[in-house]
Amino acid sequence: MNEALLRSLTPSVLGILVRRGADFAAAEDAVQDALVEALRVWPADPSPSSRLSSREDPVRDPKGWLVTVAWRKFLDATRADAARRRREDLVDEEPPPGPAPAVDDTLQLYFLCAHPSLTPSSAVALTLRAVGGLTTRQIAHAYLVPEATMAQRISRAKRTVSGVRFDQPGDVATVLRVLYLVFNEGYSGEVDLAAEAIRLTRQLAAAIDHPEVAGLLALMLLHHARRATRTAPDGSLVPLAEQDRGRWDTEAIAEGVEILQAALARDRLGEYQAQAAIAALHADAPTAEETDWVQIVEWYDELARLTDSPVVRLNRAVAVGEADGPRAGLAALASLNDTLPRHTAVAAYLHERDGDLTTAARLYAEAAHKAPNLAERDYLTRQAARLNARLSR
Numbered sequence: 001m002n003e004a005l006l007r008s009l010t011p012s013v014l015g016i017l018v019r020r021g022a023d024f025a026a027a028e029d030a031v032q033d034a035l036v037e038a039l040r041v042w043p044a045d046p047s048p049s050s051r052l053s054s055r056e057d058p059v060r061d062p063k064g065w066l067v068t069v070a071w072r073k074f075l076d077a078t079r080a081d082a083a084r085r086r087r088e089d090l091v092d093e094e095p096p097p098g099p100a101p102a103v104d105d106t107l108q109l110y111f112l113c114a115h116p117s118l119t120p121s122s123a124v125a126l127t128l129r130a131v132g133g134l135t136t137r138q139i140a141h142a143y144l145v146p147e148a149t150m151a152q153r154i155s156r157a158k159r160t161v162s163g164v165r166f167d168q169p170g171d172v173a174t175v176l177r178v179l180y181l182v183f184n185e186g187y188s189g190e191v192d193l194a195a196e197a198i199r200l201t202r203q204l205a206a207a208i209d210h211p212e213v214a215g216l217l218a219l220m221l222l223h224h225a226r227r228a229t230r231t232a233p234d235g236s237l238v239p240l241a242e243q244d245r246g247r248w249d250t251e252a253i254a255e256g257v258e259i260l261q262a263a264l265a266r267d268r269l270g271e272y273q274a275q276a277a278i279a280a281l282h283a284d285a286p287t288a289e290e291t292d293w294v295q296i297v298e299w300y301d302e303l304a305r306l307t308d309s310p311v312v313r314l315n316r317a318v319a320v321g322e323a324d325g326p327r328a329g330l331a332a333l334a335s336l337n338d339t340l341p342r343h344t345a346v347a348a349y350l351h352e353r354d355g356d357l358t359t360a361a362r363l364y365a366e367a368a369h370k371a372p373n374l375a376e377r378d379y380l381t382r383q384a385a386r387l388n389a390r391l392s393r
Contacts, residue, residue: 005062006035007133011106011203013066014130022074024112025158028130030074034066035133037073106131107207111170114178115161122157123178129154131203132196142191175204176216176272183220194224214263215273221256222279225249237379241288253283274303293323314340318349326353344370345380352387361387 010031017027042062113127125143128134134142140150183197201217229243260276278299285291300316303309313336321329329350336343348363364384371377 003039006038006066008203009063009066010035010133011109011131013063013070015106015109016067017070017074018109020071023162024164025155025162026074026077027070028158030070030077031066032135033073034070037069038062038066106203108170110175110204110207112161112164113157114170114175115164116171116174117160117164118157120178120181122153122160123174124181125150125153126157126161127178127200128182128196132200134191134196138191142185142193172208172210172212176212179204180216180220180272183223194220194227198224211263211266211268212270212272214259215270215276218256218260218263219272219276219279221252221259222276222283225252225256225283231375235375236382237375239379240282245286248283253280256280257283269302269306271303271306274299274306278303291322293319297323310336310340314343314346318346321350321353326350330354341370341372342367345376348380348383352383357387357391361391 013034014027014031017030018024022030109131110127113130114123118126125139128139128142129136136151136154137147139154140147143150179197179201182200183194185193198217198220201213201220205213205217225248226240226243228249229245229247230238232238256276257280260273260280263273264277278296281292281296281299297316297319300312300319304312304316314333317329317332317336319329320332330347333343333347333350338344338347344363345367348360348367351357351363352360361384364380364387368377368380368384371380
């Protein structure tokens with residue numbers, strides 16, 4: 001049984017049911033029931049020699065089979081409902097079995113799952129369930145919450161969007177934010193959320209011709225290319241400058257750069273394209289010392305103009321420190337609120353670059369106490385210990 005095939009078909013099958021008149025929540029339940037049925041009856045080996053007769057063979061037209069079974073599951077549920085008149089109309093409207101319609105509602109499904117009425121966490125969960133085809137258990141394990149908690153979250157999200165018209169225009173920017181949230185979760189449990197986000201973004205890019213969708217896909221590929229080198233065997237963080245560039249995924253980098261170049265050529269710059277351009281410059285440098293920091297500062301200037309984000313300006317201060325020297329970086333940092341996440345860590349790094357090891361050691365220790373996770377805390381603690389050891393000699 002090809003579970004990847006089932007997951008790839010999930011959004012289009014769900015879209016067909018909603019377009020036929022099923023409300024979103026009931027349609028999603030019916031599609032999940034159909035997927036369970038497929039896992040039960042489809043042949044484990046899809047090769048021609050193992051297939052059923054042509055009349056019974058779901059592999060011949062897997063999408064059509066899923067649509068037929070899901071629609072019947074929906075009708076079964078509808079028959080138990082109190083609305084008898086509408087139920088009878090739906091039974092009369094049941095299309096005959098056969099090839100699924102060519103209309104692809106995947107894009108509308110993305111918009112629905114990232115509806116502005118949903119919280120970010122609910123939008124992420126619903127996207128992974130309805131578009132990604134993951135089970136509630138898989139999503140719960142990935143986000144380290146009880147399955148019952150995740151089931152309630154998904155159920156509330158489905159109820160929230162059930163009244164939304166399926167053909168309503170959606171917001172691409174909101175969809176992209178949801179997908180980037182999924183990507184940044186990385187890997188936990190049995191589901192690789194970074195890889196899942198890349199798959200879903202590829203799927204979105206096939207459904208809509210938009211430079212920012214391409215920009216996000218390029219950004220994900222360029223970051224993912226460095227994944228194997230971001231941590232040491234003991235789980236400790238490895239900063240970009242110390243990563244083994246020979247282990248970076250050159251195919252992913254090449255694909256990301258190609259996608260980015262095509263997007264930039266359309267002259268409709270957005271924040272994901274700008275972020276991808278910065279990632280591409282890092283990926284293009286044979287060594288950390290050969291990084292084109294001047295260009296990176298220029299791209300951060302573009303990104304700050306597009307987003308007006310203090311976090312972007314914080315990262316820009318680091319780039320300025322590399323391009324124009326640590327004192328220029330500290331001057332850029334001075335204009336930012338020192339309560340920003342990682343502000344103290346950046347200050348520590350720039351003071352160390354400027355030769356002020358005493359201040360840097362103190363700031364590294366302060367930053368370790370503020371670190372958002374154990375890996376960063378351990379890294380910053382080691383930096384403080386390293387400088388204190390040098391100062392005590």
